[in-house]
């Protein structure tokens with residue numbers, strides 16, 4: 398009898414062959430729905446027994462097809478994801494749901510639908526502010542999403558089933574927070590590279606299967622006697638990181654990456670969904686207001702007296718100070734894929750904020766390609782020398 402691998406060994410298997418498990422599920426009759434970015438509401442898929450599967454690019458594969466549909470001056474992550482789609486690598490998906498994360502994301506959604514014509518397709522025009530009116534609008538958009546899913550599956554999405562799905566996803570969020578707590582000791586019990594592999598694995602499995610795997614990983618990591626002591630403890634902020642290449646490079650230079658603020662990490666997993674009387678209220682609020690991606694505009698919440706630039710920064714980024722304190726961080730890597738306006742425009746302000754709290758940082762822009770990481774190595778090395 399072949400024993401199934403467990404814990405981090407299983408994580409590595411999934412990381413290196415992400416679609417293997419969902420293809421097995423599909424062969425057993427389940428339907429797999431791809432989603433881009435963090436805004437599609439996964440609980441609604443889970444509640445209808447659809448398997449959510451995060452669509453990523455592949456920074457190790459040259460982009461050869463997408464340039465016929467998208468200009469080369471858009472973010473290489475989304476070009477890479479579309480490229481994989483056009484090459485048939487996402488043909489196993491039964492459908493795709495995308496949200497208005499950015500202008501490029503919106504255009505790509507419609508190009509995906511036009512060129513790949515998946516059996517199910519839905520686009521959520523997620524608002525870009527968090528005002529009450531935007532929250533109300535978001536709830537209406539989720540009702541539309543619900544209707545299209547019901548039509549596709551032929552099943553009704555009951556509030557009871559939706560509540561169960563919220564509980565399962567909240568359970569996953571709690572387990573991820575527990576795993577991140579194991580990065581707090583010095584040295585951390587789990588590396589940044591391993592953590593990212595776990596996050597990618599979770600985004601490639603049904604939620605309950607992911608929860609079981611997370612429990613195994615947490616037990617295994619807790620059983621470690623110690624980690625690798627290094628001088629520097631870093632936080633990484635910015636646009637999507639779905640491949641370990643950048644993290645491995647940074648950790649290979651003598652730093653421990655102990656915390657992140659990216660969408661394949663804490664940004665996606667930390668906020669829970671509140672169980673409200675109408676579950677859509679809690680979902681609409683969490684996915685619009687609680688997800689702290691710079692694609693959403695937030696007005697500053699000023700204190701009584703101060704209304705200036707620094708107070709604005711403090712109201713938007715004070716959670717980074719908390720992360721730095723709790724995970725004992727002494728430097729920050731700000732990074733973004735080239736042409737990502739969403740993150741690029743935010744960098745000067747995040748940097749000003751980090752300067753104001755005395756936390757050194759460096760900004761890296763990259764081409765979402767493994768080969769293009771080489772020149773960044775020297776810059777990271779110099780940064781580590783300065784702050785160690």
Ligand code: SF4
Nearest residue numbers: 472475499636737739
């Ligand atoms: S990385 Fe930036 S530009 Fe690319 S899809 Fe994400 S938010 Fe949009």
